[in-house]
Amino acid sequence: MNAGPLVSVRGVHRRYGSGATAVHALRDVTFELAAGTMTALVGRSGSGKTTLLNVIGGLDRPDSGTVLVDGTDVTALDEDGLSLLRREKVSYVFQTFGLIPVLSAAENVGAPLRLARVPPVERERRVALLLELVGLAAHAEQLPAELSGGQQQRVAIARALAASPRLLIADEPTGQLDAETGLSVMALLRGVVESEGVTALVSTHDPTMLALADRVIRINDGHLDEHPGPRAEDRLDGHPTSRDDS
Amino acid sequence: MRIPAPHWPSVAGRARADAGPLLLAAVVVAVVTLLAGAVPPLLSATADAAVRDAVRRTGGDLQVHSRMEDDDGPGGSRVRHPRLAEDVDDFRARATDELGPGLRAALRPPVATVTSPTLKITDGSVLRTFQLAYVARDGGPDVTWIAGGPPRPTASETAAVPYGAPPWPVQVGLSEADAAALRLRPGAHIPLADDQGNVKKVQVSGVFRPRDSADPAWRLLPSLLSPVAGADGTGSTRFAGLLSRESLPDARLAFGLDELRRTVSFTPDPARLTWDVVPSVAAKVVALKASSGSSGARDGSLKWETRLDGVLRNVSSQVEAAFAQASVLLVTLLAVAVLVLLLAADLLVRRRAPALAAARQRGMSLPVIGGELLLESAVLALLAAAAGLGLARAVAPGVSWDWTPPVVVTAVAAGPAFGMLTAARATRDRRVPANRSARRWARDTVRLRRAALETGVLAVASGALVALYQRGIGGGVLPASAPALCVLAGALLPARALPLATRFVLKRLLRSSRPLAVFGAARAAVASARVLPLLVLVTSVALASYALIFGATVGRGTADGPLASGLLRLAWVSAVTLPALGLLGLALGTAAGAPERWQTLTRLRTLGLRPREARWVAAGELLPPVVVAAVGGPLLGVLLARLTFGSLALRLLTGAEPAPASPWWALGLVAVVFLAAVAVVVPVESALRRRRRLSEVLRAGDS
Numbered sequence: 001m002n003a004g005p006l007v008s009v010r011g012v013h014r015r016y017g018s019g020a021t022a023v024h025a026l027r028d029v030t031f032e033l034a035a036g037t038m039t040a041l042v043g044r045s046g047s048g049k050t051t052l053l054n055v056i057g058g059l060d061r062p063d064s065g066t067v068l069v070d071g072t073d074v075t076a077l078d079e080d081g082l083s084l085l086r087r088e089k090v091s092y093v094f095q096t097f098g099l100i101p102v103l104s105a106a107e108n109v110g111a112p113l114r115l116a117r118v119p120p121v122e123r124e125r126r127v128a129l130l131l132e133l134v135g136l137a138a139h140a141e142q143l144p145a146e147l148s149g150g151q152q153q154r155v156a157i158a159r160a161l162a163a164s165p166r167l168l169i170a171d172e173p174t175g176q177l178d179a180e181t182g183l184s185v186m187a188l189l190r191g192v193v194e195s196e197g198v199t200a201l202v203s204t205h206d207p208t209m210l211a212l213a214d215r216v217i218r219i220n221d222g223h224l225d226e227h228p229g230p231r232a233e234d235r236l237d238g239h240p241t242s243r244d245d246s
Numbered sequence: 247m248r249i250p251a252p253h254w255p256s257v258a259g260r261a262r263a264d265a266g267p268l269l270l271a272a273v274v275v276a277v278v279t280l281l282a283g284a285v286p287p288l289l290s291a292t293a294d295a296a297v298r299d300a301v302r303r304t305g306g307d308l309q310v311h312s313r314m315e316d317d318d319g320p321g322g323s324r325v326r327h328p329r330l331a332e333d334v335d336d337f338r339a340r341a342t343d344e345l346g347p348g349l350r351a352a353l354r355p356p357v358a359t360v361t362s363p364t365l366k367i368t369d370g371s372v373l374r375t376f377q378l379a380y381v382a383r384d385g386g387p388d389v390t391w392i393a394g395g396p397p398r399p400t401a402s403e404t405a406a407v408p409y410g411a412p413p414w415p416v417q418v419g420l421s422e423a424d425a426a427a428l429r430l431r432p433g434a435h436i437p438l439a440d441d442q443g444n445v446k447k448v449q450v451s452g453v454f455r456p457r458d459s460a461d462p463a464w465r466l467l468p469s470l471l472s473p474v475a476g477a478d479g480t481g482s483t484r485f486a487g488l489l490s491r492e493s494l495p496d497a498r499l500a501f502g503l504d505e506l507r508r509t510v511s512f513t514p515d516p517a518r519l520t521w522d523v524v525p526s527v528a529a530k531v532v533a534l535k536a537s538s539g540s541s542g543a544r545d546g547s548l549k550w551e552t553r554l555d556g557v558l559r560n561v562s563s564q565v566e567a568a569f570a571q572a573s574v575l576l577v578t579l580l581a582v583a584v585l586v587l588l589l590a591a592d593l594l595v596r597r598r599a600p601a602l603a604a605a606r607q608r609g610m611s612l613p614v615i616g617g618e619l620l621l622e623s624a625v626l627a628l629l630a631a632a633a634g635l636g637l638a639r640a641v642a643p644g645v646s647w648d649w650t651p652p653v654v655v656t657a658v659a660a661g662p663a664f665g666m667l668t669a670a671r672a673t674r675d676r677r678v679p680a681n682r683s684a685r686r687w688a689r690d691t692v693r694l695r696r697a698a699l700e701t702g703v704l705a706v707a708s709g710a711l712v713a714l715y716q717r718g719i720g721g722g723v724l725p726a727s728a729p730a731l732c733v734l735a736g737a738l739l740p741a742r743a744l745p746l747a748t749r750f751v752l753k754r755l756l757r758s759s760r761p762l763a764v765f766g767a768a769r770a771a772v773a774s775a776r777v778l779p780l781l782v783l784v785t786s787v788a789l790a791s792y793a794l795i796f797g798a799t800v801g802r803g804t805a806d807g808p809l810a811s812g813l814l815r816l817a818w819v820s821a822v823t824l825p826a827l828g829l830l831g832l833a834l835g836t837a838a839g840a841p842e843r844w845q846t847l848t849r850l851r852t853l854g855l856r857p858r859e860a861r862w863v864a865a866g867e868l869l870p871p872v873v874v875a876a877v878g879g880p881l882l883g884v885l886l887a888r889l890t891f892g893s894l895a896l897r898l899l900t901g902a903e904p905a906p907a908s909p910w911w912a913l914g915l916v917a918v919v920f921l922a923a924v925a926v927v928v929p930v931e932s933a934l935r936r937r938r939r940l941s942e943v944l945r946a947g948d949s
Contacts, residue, residue, distance in 0.1 A: 060940075079857050086853065088854070102771045119759070159853075163853075
């Protein structure tokens, strides 16, 4: 685990539209995420969760403020720089899985490694390892349509971890899954945070998922309202810097 | 039962939101109805001109002969018949009556002539011949006597002439030119003898000048106005003397019993001989010839002679062939237009799928959904068709509705039909079966349906080709549809093969370390399942190639002719319109696949794909069908030309059976244009999509 914050968000504003109809999605948002932690981002629909995830991941640009990810100022990067950031440091898990339908589970997981020009032997080894990690080694050659929703999301998580990112962003990853499957997916995320040492920022509606987070950030009308997660004390015992980050 | 009313705000809102695709469909309808509406009347006008030209060039006069009544008198003599000119008038009237109103309306007023055998002028060594001629039509032809006067009778009205008597005197008038050439004055005798050396006693009564030398009556006997060289052999010169009504009976007695030839000539009037009247005119002419008396018969029956039926038969064959060949080109345009309209409807329904599903889920019935969509498409299609036909009326001498229904019906019905299917699927209770064999059964059912549809297309195409071979080009719509149907059937082969090929390529590429090629092939494998865009591309390129070969072949084999050039213009218009429709199809297909494509590309962008790399992946998806069309289309067009040109009766326009031309540079240009279009479409689409935030994919997985 890193000693410093992996993510540092300072004074971020994001507004959609202009004039009387302008919507302030983020208002002076400032916080940090410690490396190797899993943070849950909760809030009502329209509260600004997705906008915040997008701004951190470089999928959207703030009107003002800065976002540092592993020391890189995301807001200062051009398109190619953002692509490189996504290739090397930040990965995503979609609510709708986002798998490529004609590629097998293994090929989907290997897609980021292809982009990173990882040699085939190493790529296959890494894919096998990740599928094993998410419990889908036996389904490596199946197409996404032949997998259940939970299995598809596991493939998506494996793909998100393929390039060994520093930050994993997941927006409602259990939104299309039933409660039991959703919980197992969150548990998987929790597990990979620990086993891969990745930092995870997960938005969710489901209060039962919060139990797995180190930290909970509530967002309301663009403002942050922070609470330590149920697992925060456990984390704080071993990693005091996490508490300082929050 | 109360019929639910359309929800007008929804109808208007949908139309506003999808104004682009709707406008494109309307433009297609307008352009194709313009062509389909204008070509037949333009071709009819061209056919009229062709008929007139053929008649003008080849003559085609109708001539009717009738033997004069015997003039035997009592005691072995011949009796002078003073009313002979009136008999000629009666003969002219009888012949005119026999024409019937239809044929009579297409002919100029008749000209009656009575001509003597050709005589020799016996006062010199140079071969000069002379003919006595009487010419009469209603009111003319008029002459002015500039010296002497008109021919007078040389005997009392009812004189009797014994056989073997000395030559009977007869007076004739000479034109100024003839008189000057013969150096004769009024009162002089012309030294004449027939082939047997029998001397004829012909005196010049006067010298005349025609009131109108262009009078059609003179055209039949030009030597009456001036000497005609070569009429009776090389080095000869023919002169003629004009008989009057009064001197005609003397001319009868000056020659043997049947030596004067009585003829009525009818000249077709090109201004009134149009393509429409050709069948009835030709039929009447054939009937007249069939009822014609034998040339050897010694009665007063009418003996018809004309080449008009042959002329009309030839020009009819040419015109019918041109109409049929034009219909081949029109059918190719209609076929591609129908496919493009289906593609436009598909795009429209894809864009509207969420709204249609939502409407269905809110309880809107399928008939109401279909009714609202029908209202929109009907208004649009009918307005566009009216605009197209209005333009056709402005540029052509008339307008034809005959070829417009396929396009208008497709434009009206495709959108509502696809929309209702989409809405019905959205709320259908049927789920994907959990049982694998049941899933296979369902998959096989879909395959069987598609195979049945394709077999149907193949069967119809084969039938059309057989009909073309057996009945020829003039056999109706089915043979005329053979090229279009064969291309459609031929396009099914790459439509079947492309998904297999792209999956094969993808499997091969998966072993490679080229990520862009892998992702492009993956997208291509998904997109190749859509048959309609490929059909539009292949058929448009193949039929454009066919039109190019058609135009090059006709253009190479024809010197000129109003018919051939009209057909040539249609071929070039088709050769331009078909690729334009194909490019429109490419744009529509690209737009229809764009959401899915950019959804994948955006996902790949979140994995680190750069924007310019995304464009390569998009090109990788779009290129395979375009490459198939660019390579396979021209080959299909060439193959089809070789298969069908022999049955298109092109020789009727080109004069000889032409070998299909191969304008390779033009075919290559069509292929290059389509390939270049991808190079334009991808950056344009990328630029348009750049406005949409990548971030949206995180929430909904949709770009």
